[in-house]
Amino acid sequence: MTEQRTTVAISGGGPAGVMLGLLLARQGVEVTVLEKHADFLRDFRGDTVHPMTLDILDELGLIDEFDALVRGRMEAVDFATTDGVLVHQDLASVAPRGARFTDIALAPQWDLLDLLVRKAAEFPSFTLVMEAQTLGVVREARGVRGLRYRKDGREHVLRAVVTVAADGRHSVLREDIGTGLVVLGSPIDVLWFRIDREADEPTELRGVIGRGGAAVAINRSDYWQVAFLVPKGTDEEIRTAGLPAFRDRVRGVAAWMGDRLEQVRTWDDVKLLSVWVERLRQWSAPGIVAIGDAAHTMSPLGGVGVNLAIGDAVAAANLLGPDLLRAQQDPRRFEKLLNPAILDRVQQRRQLTTMVTQRIQVLGQNRVNAITRTPEGASLMPPKVALAVMRGPVARLLPRVFVYGIRSERIAG
Structure with missing residues (x-):
């Protein structure tokens, strides 16, 4: 068994993990991202990149390179049944004042991840280990002190000041946080x-x-x-x-x-x-914090999962980066434990956005499910009063929540 050391160990090379690794390395924090697969090619990953994420890519100077990856763009949100249109809403008409981007870009997630990794590789403190399967955490009496992983048939230990669970909806690290789930379910x-x-x-x-x-x-x-x-x-x-x-x-x-x-x-x-909609009661425990789908599994409704995950990463980098840099200078950093209150900041910042988005997703799923069960001979369109509400307040609310976000994140500094 070999042992390495890093300031931050991230399990999971999805949007949350790679973006956090990039942003921390950009600040000079030593970070190692473990990805269990040999590449990022996965059919069932979200491809919708919303304005809230386009703003982040622009701040990183990556928007021109990203534009070359785009396969299409959505300038309006449309919900329709086989009996007619429920909602059509132009995104620009409900954009926040001063918004630079007012459409949804469609780009394969694997291309986005490759772009972020290429940018992260410019920083010497960033390390990505592919085909590294996380097995569990390194735990000491006071908390989590890193990860155990398997690569090339051998087990390795990666000691860290902070461990990040960014390993998605099937996270193997949720139990190590140990706070249980709030399950909203899905029909x-x-x-x-x-x-x-x-x-x-x-x-x-x-x-x-x-x-x-x-x-x-x-x-x-x-x-x-x-x-x-x-x-279901x-x-x-x-x-x-x-x-x-x-x-x-x-x-x-x-x-x-x-x-x-x-x-x-x-x-x-x-x-x-x-499909399940759920979230951790507490996103962190001493030495470990969860972000992205590991912290809150989203429904595919609205295609917002990638964008919330990247928002989590930006918030985590902003909130944790300065303290991690200070810890990195301490020769005894692997003997000490970072104040757990510092890790709690991520949930405090991101929880409201998650809770509201999940609740709207559940309501939307219920409505979609009800329409699919409409008996033969009955219209799939709601009554005129309900349709007016959907085309009025609902049509304005949904894009603001799903497309522009409840709380936008910007890269600090």
Whole structure:
């Protein structure tokens, strides 16, 4: 077993972990990010980059490079059923005063992560270790003092002043924080598959709600990554009914997919994402703090997960960076424990944004689920009064929460 040392050990090379590593290294903090995979290529990662994140990329001087990665842009939020449009809202019309960016960029998350890693590699205090599987924490009597991980078949110890759980919705480190979860649940699951995309098709997200499900298609240049939302717990029932019935079900909601659904040839082409909305009661314990999906698992509704994760990273870097720099100068830093109140600042800063966003997601999921269960012969459109509310206050509120954020983060200094 080998042992290394760093000031900050981050488990997870997703948006939260990589962005935090970049921002801390930019301040001169020694940071090591552990990513269990050999690359960032994952089909089921969010591709929507909202104005709140575009502002951060601009502050880092990366906006021009990022623009080269963009596959499409959304200038409006649209919610529709197979019976008609529920909401259409131009994003620029509800933008905060002075907003520089007023659209949602669509870019593969793996390209965004590669861009952030290239920027982070400019700083000598940044280290990224790929194919490093986190096994657990290094714990001493007073708290967490680093991570244990496996790489190349060998176990390693990475001692750290602070450990960060940024390892996503299936975090192996949540139990080491040990504060339990607030579970809001979810009435939906997502079945993922891909179909070919024609060059002359729209570049923006394509989404519609119908009986039996809701379909959202994400532009991946030469193919659509399709998320088909179904009532929670119905995956086995759908598979038992057979693949032709599933194709017909999707086609009944998204007729434009047509014969391309025949490209879904076996159930191996359809992956289940079980959706849960939950968060840690406390995001930190002595020596360790959680950010991103490890702290608060989001629904895919609104595509806000990546942007909240990056907001967490920016807040954490702003709040913890100066204290970590001071700790780094102390020769006895691995014998001492950083004041736990310092780590608590991250939750104090980010909790309200998380709680409000999750609550709106749950309400939205419930509404989508109700529409998909509409009986034959009944309209999928709500009554006129409810529709007026959706097209008025709701249409203005949702973009402000999901697109521009409740509390924007900016890079300090």
